[in-house]
Amino acid sequence: MHSPEYSLPDVLERIYENQLALEAAIMELSMWTANHGGPHVDENVRGALETIGENAGHIKQGLARLKQNPSV
Template identity: 45%
Template sequence: MTFSNADLLPSLLFKINHNLLALEAAIMELTLWIEQRGSGEIGGNVHNALATISKNEELINMTLAMAMTPE
């Protein structure tokens, strides 16, 4: 069985997205830890930045599902 670059691209994008979501979760844990120690302003800034990931997640997942569906 051989794979072309086009076959590998959806899998690569899926793994990159998976890594992004893992980083988001780790950053959120650190943010909660920071907020518990009284740095609400920093926590708020991080929450705002992470909101971009959340806003884009649905479109990314939908696009990846379409790219990984065999024709």
């Protein structure tokens, strides 16, 4: 039997939390870049943030499904 703190849902939840933390950090860098004359870089960063945001919803739904039915 696996330890609960290393179960697949737990590991994936931690990855999801890391993704949210990275998203917040990248947003801070994006705002700093936009305010210091780097609009092209800011546009690229915001494109990456959009992808992170879209994937976050998918990950969260998958985690909820795994927690409800771990055999999925």
